[in-house]
Amino acid sequence: MISDAPARPILQIEYCRQCRWMLRAAWMAQELLTTFEDELGGITLMPGTGGIFEVRHGAAVIWSRKEEGRFPDITELKQRVRDHIAPDKPLGHADRKRPADP
Template identity: 65%
Template structure:
């Protein structure tokens, strides 16, 4: 059996970003449930908000200009672990916008 992908979310405790990190972890676990090996929250300081998939940095707040939209984050994770997977409404464009 191959090892399932691991996600880590490092967040700044000084900036009170724990709830945001926890919500993103919950969303990823809800969407990818048994496809992920773990989702880890890592408290830090200094304005950090970084998301790693295994050892690949897929989002960094300073580098990428803020926080990821959950739709974008789910698509990024999907593209790494199962590119052919349909994410349902997350993949559909809202034509009314």
């Protein structure tokens, strides 16, 4: 059956197989698919090497461990994915600002 609905975005999570980060990538994919069940068309897990951990939509890099110097907190990743694919989607408690440090 052919649908007239626009194709939903598919994200890629490339993870370092040498570092054994597949479970982390799979967990983050599960969290994103649960949060964006109506907005995403899927997430592809892609094994890589050399310490890579990137979340991408096409050529756009949403998160890069190399550039950020760390893994994302899941709330932070959800906010970035939302800002990229569904800017009007509310994230509930994840949208609340943390109090500023004194």
